[in-house]
Amino acid sequence: MTESRTLWWDDALGGIRYIEQTLLPSEYTIIDCTSVDRLATAIRRLEIRGAPALGVAGAFGVALAARSCAAKTFPEFCALVEKDAALLRSTRPTAINLAWGIDRVMARMIRKKDIVSAQKAALDEAEQIAREDTDCCHAIGKHGALLLPDTCTVLTHCNAGALACSSWGTALGVIRSAIQAKKKVNVISCETRPLLQGARLTAWELSRDAIPVTVITDSMAAHFMRAGTIDAVVVGADRITEDAVFNKIGTYMHAICARHHEIPFYVAAPISTFDRIKRESDVIIEERGRDEVTTMGNRVFVPPEAAVKNPAFDATPMELVTAIITENGIIRPPFAMDDVFPDKD
Numbered sequence: 001m002t003e004s005r006t007l008w009w010d011d012a013l014g015g016i017r018y019i020e021q022t023l024l025p026s027e028y029t030i031i032d033c034t035s036v037d038r039l040a041t042a043i044r045r046l047e048i049r050g051a052p053a054l055g056v057a058g059a060f061g062v063a064l065a066a067r068s069c070a071a072k073t074f075p076e077f078c079a080l081v082e083k084d085a086a087l088l089r090s091t092r093p094t095a096i097n098l099a100w101g102i103d104r105v106m107a108r109m110i111r112k113k114d115i116v117s118a119q120k121a122a123l124d125e126a127e128q129i130a131r132e133d134t135d136c137c138h139a140i141g142k143h144g145a146l147l148l149p150d151t152c153t154v155l156t157h158c159n160a161g162a163l164a165c166s167s168w169g170t171a172l173g174v175i176r177s178a179i180q181a182k183k184k185v186n187v188i189s190c191e192t193r194p195l196l197q198g199a200r201l202t203a204w205e206l207s208r209d210a211i212p213v214t215v216i217t218d219s220m221a222a223h224f225m226r227a228g229t230i231d232a233v234v235v236g237a238d239r240i241t242e243d244a245v246f247n248k249i250g251t252y253m254h255a256i257c258a259r260h261h262e263i264p265f266y267v268a269a270p271i272s273t274f275d276r277i278k279r280e281s282d283v284i285i286e287e288r289g290r291d292e293v294t295t296m297g298n299r300v301f302v303p304p305e306a307a308v309k310n311p312a313f314d315a316t317p318m319e320l321v322t323a324i325i326t327e328n329g330i331i332r333p334p335f336a337m338d339d340v341f342p343d344k345d
């Protein structure tokens, strides 16, 4: 099975290299990124996307900001890097991992006393976050694989795969690990309008690993659940509050349909995706541009007079979730943040 990286630090470049995800599956291109502004654009354009990958990108982004900072004194250095960190934090508001990765590197960096050791600490911490992300995905995969029957068809939405993480994936990590454990898993990947992460990215990365995948439009999911084709739904998450799971728009619809058809609905996510403080109503759902809905290629198929809405995520209430699969094990309802952070007050 492919263990390729989605984004990484390149010493010779002095910057970040990443797979440009908007071009997949027709073009596989690696981008060299040596400026924070370019990284911010890449995140906004979804060249890099998926909650854990955003955490890693944010972390490397702070390392990049630290490295390119021209400050003479340590306080000035900290202030300038924080400015870049704020820019990166503002690029996408819903996935908590982005701010989590940025804040973790900032916290390690500002504990230093001089610029050179702060630059080194920033890069060390970012590399550590990238390694931990891969380890978390493998642990999530191992725990989640136990939940799947020996032969099954799993429906997933968007892309919670290697491309959404450092490597391996969360929801797709569960599927990869189940296959490694000799289970026979077929995947149904919802195309995921409007940006087609399911059709373009999930189908691409599973096909590369010779994992059987069938793409359907989002509106076909209920039909296949009713037909008895689907044994489990496994999705990723962008943020998990005590009362809801935020994930790609359309996830909530699958959760309702799964409950109606008595199909387990699993969420696979690292602890870094949990928000201990906010409730559903406090979370900002990113609203994206009109063109993503109205246009495909060069063709516009919505009349200009029609209004358009484009929320990128939705919230699934916790009561529709069968279990959450984390690197530390399986969490079943009733869900409480204390189960996730037992040693924190």
Ligand code: MRU
Pocket (backbone or CB within 6 Å): 046, 049, 050, 051, 052, 095, 157, 158, 159, 160, 161, 164, 165, 169, 170, 171, 197, 235, 236, 237, 238, 247, 248, 249, 312
């Ligand atoms: O807008 P995107 O492509 O960044 O949305 C990604 C998702 O919704 C994923 O399902 C989520 O980040 C989990 S990725 C392991």
